[in-house]
Amino acid sequence: MPELPEVQSVVDTLCMKKIPGRRITGASVYWGKTIADMEPVDFCKKIKGRTIRQIIRRGKYIVFDLSGGLTLMIHLRMTGRLNWEFRDRPRNKHEHVILNVGATDTLRFQDTRKFGRIWLTGEPEKILDRLGPEPLEESFTIRRFLTMLHTTNRQIKPLLLDQRFLAGLGNIYVDEALWESGLHPQRISSSLTRHEVKALHRAIPHVLHKGLKNLGTSLGTGKSNFYLPGNRPGRNAEELNVFRRTGLACPRCRSIIARIVVAQRSSHICPTCQKKQP
Template identity: 40%
Template sequence: MPELPEVETIRGELAARIVGRAFVAPPLVLDPRLVQRLFVQEFSQALLGQEISGISRRGKYLLFHLSGSLTLIAHLKMTGALLLSAAPFTSLRHLRAVFFLGGGLELRFSDPRRFGAVWLVLDPAEVLGGLGPEPLEPGFTPGVLGERLRGRKAPIKAVLLNQGVIAGLGNIYADEALFRASLAPWRAAGSLTAPETAALHGAVRATLAEALAGGGTSFSDYLRPDGSRGGFASCLQAHRREGQPCYRCGAAIARLGLRGRSAYYCPRCQGMPGGDGNG
C-alpha cells in the first residue's frame, strides 16, 4: 500500500505535470464504486471545466484543489496508481477511471484490487477530519507523539498504523521506524519511556524522509505517475526481510503476526516476544 513517501512522490510528480490543467471532458468512470458519496453523473458534471490549481497531500490522501470551491480527494488504498497517459499499461482490466485533462493528457486510475476511492467535496475535513498529525511537519514533536501514545495498551506497531494517531504510516515504515529505534513492535504503546518516545519520533521522521528521497518503496503495485517504480525497497532494513541477517547485529530478521498484520523485527536488537529484552 502506498504510504506517506509514495503518496508524496506521486503528489510532486503529478503537480509538475497537471497543475494549471482543466478537466476538459467528463471522466470515463469504468467502476462507479470508485466514486464516494455522489452519483457518477453528479461527480462528472461537477468536475467538468474545473482547473487544478494545486495538489497537496494529507496522510495517504491526495488533494486536487480545483478552481471552483471543490476539492477532489483520492486514496489509492492497497493497489491504486494514478498514471499519466504516457505511462505504459500492462492491463486495461485494472482501469477504474480516466480523467481527461487539457493538452491531451489523461490521468488514469488503475487499481487491481479496487479498494481505492475518490471524493469530490466542498470541505476536505469531511473526509480527512479524523487524521492525526503529519509526522514530517515541524509541529510534530516528541512531546506530541508522547501525548498521542499515552495510556494506549495496544502494541506500538498497531498504534503507528492508526491514522488517527499519526497520519501516513503503514506496514512498511512502521516496521522500519521500530527497527531503527530498537523497539519491539508488540510493546504497549503507552509503555514507552520519554527517551524511547524521542528515539521513535526521530526514527519515524528519518525513515520517512529517506524513503521520500528514494522515491518510495515498490514491491509490486506502487507505481509513479510515469509508470516507474520507487527506489527504496533495497534500503529496507526490517520489512519483508524475514530470515535475512540484521544489518546491525547479524541475527536473522523474524516475522510475527500482530493484530492481523505481519511485523518484521530483529530479535536481538528489538527483543523477543514474551522475553524481557527490550520487549
Template identity: 40%
Template sequence: MPELPEVQTVINHIKDDLMGEKIKSIIPLWTKVLHNFTPNDIYQKLEKKTVVDVIRRAKFIILQFHTGIIAIHLRMTGKLYFHLKNDYPKHCTAYIEFESGKKLIFEDVRKFGRFYLYNNLDHINHRHGPEPLDSSFTVKIFQGMLLRRRRNIKALLLDQSFLAGLGNIYVDESLWKSKIHSNSISNAIPKKRSEALFHNIRNTLEEAIVKKGTTIIDFSVNGESGKYAKMLQVFGRDGLECFKCGTLIIKNKVAGRGTYTCQKCQKVYT
C-alpha cells in the same frame, strides 16, 4: 502498498502537469470507484473545474479546485498517471479527461482505491491524526500522544486517526531502528525510546521520499521504480541476518499484519 512517501512521490511526479488544467469529464469504468459522487456532481460542486493546487494529506492525493476537492486514495494497488494513448490499461477503473486533451488514468488491480468529492479538507482532517513531517509535530506532542493511550504500538502507528501516513513497511522499519518490539504497549515505552521513534519515523519517511518510495509488489511511477527497497533494514528480510546483531529476522503477525522483527535488538515494553 503506497504509504506516505509513495503518495508524495506520485504527487511530485504529476503535479506540474495538473496545475491549471480544467476538467472536461470524469469517467468511472468500474462503478464503485467514485465513492460519494457521480460524474455530474463535479459540474455543480467544482464550478470552474480548474486545478489550483495538488497536495497530500495523509495518504490522499488532493486535487484542489476553487470550490472543492477531489481526494484520491490509492489503497493497495492504485496508480495515477498521465496517459497519451487512446486505449485504457486493463485494470483502469476511472480516468479524468481535461479540456487540454490530457488524460489522468487511475489503474487499480484490486479495486480498493477510491475517488471522493468534498467541499474542503474538513472531512479528511476530522478522521486523521497529525502529519508526521509537519514542523508543528514535535517530540513532546508525540510522547504525549503515546502516553495517553494504552495500545499495541504497531496497531497504534498504523491507525490513521492517531498519526497519518504510516503503513506496514515504514512502521516495521521505524520500530526496528528504535529498538522497540512491535508487541510493546504505547504508554510503556521509555522516554528515550519514544524520542528515538519520533526521529526514526521522520527520518525514514523523509529518506524514502528522496528515494521515490519503496518498490514492493505493485508500486511504481510510470514504470520507474522507487529506490528505497534497497534501504530496507527489516521489512521482507525474514530468515536473513539482522544488520545490527546478526540474529535471524523473523516474520509473524502483529495487529493482523505481516510483521518483521529482530527478537534480540527489539525489546518488548509492556
C-alpha cells in the same frame, strides 16, 4: 498499500508535470464503486470544467484543490496508481476513472484490486480532519508525541498504523521505524520511556525521508505494485532493513530477522535488537 513517501512522490511527480493550473475537460468512469458518496454520472458532470489549482498530500490522500469550491481526493488503498497518458492511448482494463486534462492529456486512476476510492466534495474536512498529525511537520514534537503515547495503552505497532493517531504510516515504514528505534511492535505505548520515545520520534522521520529520497518502495514488478506516474518504480526496497527480509541477517547485529503477526498484521523484527520487554 502506498504510504506517505509513495503518496508524496506521486504528488511531487504530478506537480513536476505542471498539472496544477490546467483544466479538466471531461471525465469517464468505468467502475462506479471507485467514486465514493456520489453517482458516477454526477461526478462526471460536476468535475467537468474545473481548474486544478493545487495538488497536495494529507496522510495517504492525494488532494486536488479545484476551482468552484470543490476538492478531489484520491486514496490509492492497496493497488491504486495514477497514470499520466496522452488521450489517444487505449485504456487498459484496470483504469477505472479517466480525467481528460486540456486537449491532449489524461489522468487515469488504475486499480487492479478495486479497493481505491475517489471523492469529489465541497467539505474535504469531514474526512481529512479525522486524521492525526503529520509526522514530518514541525508541530510533531517530542513533547507532543510523548503525550500522545502515554495517554493510551495500545500496542505500538497497531497504534502507529492508526491514521487517527498519526497520518501517513503503514506496514513498511512502521516496521522500519520500530527496528531503527529498537522497539518491539507489541510494546505498550504508555510503557515507553522518554529515551525510547525520543528514539522513535527520531526514527519515524528518518525512514520516511529515506523513502522520499528513493521515490517510495516498490516490492516487485507485478501490475498491482506501486509505480509513479510514468511507470517508474520506487527504489527504496533496496534500503529496507527488516521489512520482508525474513530469514536474512539483521544489518545491525546479524541475528536472523523473523516474521510475526501483531494485531492481524504481518510484522518483521530482529529478535535480538527488538526485545518484547524493556
